[in-house]
Structures are given as structure tokens and as C-alpha cells.
Amino acid sequence: MKIYGFPLSPFVRKVVVAVKEKGLDAELVPSNPMQPDEEFAAASPFHKIPAFRDGDFTIADSTAIVTYLEAKYPEPALLPAAPEARARAVWFEEVADTVLTPAGSPIVLNRFLRPKLFGTEGDEAAALAAEEALTKPLAYLEDAVSGEWLDGAFSVGDIAVASVIRTLGYTGWELDASAYPQLSAWFGRVQQREGWKAAVEIEKAIFAAAMGG
Numbered sequence: 001m002k003i004y005g006f007p008l009s010p011f012v013r014k015v016v017v018a019v020k021e022k023g024l025d026a027e028l029v030p031s032n033p034m035q036p037d038e039e040f041a042a043a044s045p046f047h048k049i050p051a052f053r054d055g056d057f058t059i060a061d062s063t064a065i066v067t068y069l070e071a072k073y074p075e076p077a078l079l080p081a082a083p084e085a086r087a088r089a090v091w092f093e094e095v096a097d098t099v100l101t102p103a104g105s106p107i108v109l110n111r112f113l114r115p116k117l118f119g120t121e122g123d124e125a126a127a128l129a130a131e132e133a134l135t136k137p138l139a140y141l142e143d144a145v146s147g148e149w150l151d152g153a154f155s156v157g158d159i160a161v162a163s164v165i166r167t168l169g170y171t172g173w174e175l176d177a178s179a180y181p182q183l184s185a186w187f188g189r190v191q192q193r194e195g196w197k198a199a200v201e202i203e204k205a206i207f208a209a210a211m212g213g
């Protein structure tokens with residue numbers, strides 16, 4: 001199996017963590033959506049990361065990839081069986097993908113990508129506005145944490161939300177434990193999972209290579 005992408009992307013990390021949570025192995029092939037090579041482009045028609053290959057089968061989009069993994073390797077489950085629980089796992093995945101990520105992306109762009117990778121100046125006002133925009137979804141998630149995970153059993157929802165928080169961490173942004181104590185404790189538990197730790201090791205190796213060692 002191959003995953004195409006770069007692990008700064010929370011969508012890419014979601015897939016890498018899902019693979020490791022399932023005890024599988026996949027090669028993470030560094031792929032740049034702005035400079036797509038042929039192999040990556042064949043798996044991702046719109047050049048978005050992540051994309052995925054398993055033999056002759058290719059698919060793009062983190063949710064589609066996790067859907068494939070879940071169907072092919074059902075255990076351990078990342079989507080619970082009960083209809084309500086499954087819907088809520090997908091809901092938290094969507095909160096991560098469609099609410100948290102767009103709210104936080106100006107922070108990543110202006111405090112990390114522009115100054116550290118593109119060599120251009122970041123717009124700090126946009127980053128500060130994004131910090132403000134994050135407060136509503138983070139407060140929602142703070143109230144949502146129930147028991148050990150976001151909703152009953154550990155699921156793709158936990159992976160997706162934690163993946164966004166880790167991406168924001170690259171910018172120096174930190175989850176404020178005094179404002180979000182439940183969510184901070186939950187994030188600590190996610191980070192202790194073997195699947196997460198294995199994915200972090202892959203991520204570190206890719207970053208080290210990309211940053212020149």
C-alpha cells in the first residue's frame with residue numbers, strides 16, 4: 001500500500017494513523033499537490049493529498065481512503081457498528097475536515113508555510129483572526145468529550161480531530177489546557193496510542209528528509 005502526500009496535512013495524517021491503528025503498513029510517498037508527479041497524479045485526479053494505492057486500486061480523499069481501509073480491514077474498527085455511533089464518528093471527522101481545518105488553516109499558512117517554507121511574510125492579523133475562529137469549534141469539542149474518547153469507542157473522528165490539532169502544533173499554536181481541559185486530556189490520550197505514535201515516527205522521518213536532515 002502507498003499513501004501519497006505530506007504529513008503536515010491533517011488529511012494525510014488521518015490516513016497514516018488509520019493504517020497504523022489497523023496494524024498495517026503503507027509507504028508514505030512524499031507528494032506535492034503543486035508539483036504532482038505522474039504516479040501521484042494517477043491516484044489523485046485533482047492533485048489533492050492524500051491519495052492512495054493498493055495494488056491496481058487507487059483512490060484519493062482521506063474519507064474515501066479510510067472507508068476502503070475499514071471495509072478491507074474491519075478490525076480494529078475505526079467506524080463503530082451501531083448506526084448512531086457510526087454517524088457520530090463521521091460527524092466528528094467532518095467537524096475536523098470541514099470546520100476545524102478551514103478555521104485553523106490561516107494559522108498554518110501565515111505562521112508556518114509562508115515564513116518557513118515559501119520564504120514570504122505571513123499575515124499575522126489573519127492568523128490571529130483564525131485563532132478567534134477556532135474558539136467555537138474547540139469549545140464544542142471540549143463539551144463533546146465523553147469518557148475516554150470523543151464519543152464512546154476510539155474512532156476515525158478522534159483521529160481526524162487530533163490530526164488537525166497536531167498540524168496546528170507545527171506553527172507554535174497550542175491547545176490551551178486551561179480553556180479546554182477535557183480536550184487537552186483527550187489529546188494526551190490520543191498521543192499515547194500505539195497507532196498514533198507509529199504514525200508520528202513516519203511523519204518525523206518524512207519531515208527530517210524534507211527539511212534536509
Ligand SMILES: N[C@@H](CCC(=O)N[C@@H](CS)C(=O)NCC(=O)O)C(=O)O
Nearest residue numbers: 009011033047048049050061062063
Ligand atoms: N477532502 C479532502 C481534502 C484534501 C485536501 O484539501 N488536501 C489539501 C492539503 S491539506 C490539498 O491537497 N491542497 C492542494 C490543493 O487543493 O490543490 C480529503 O479529505 O482528503
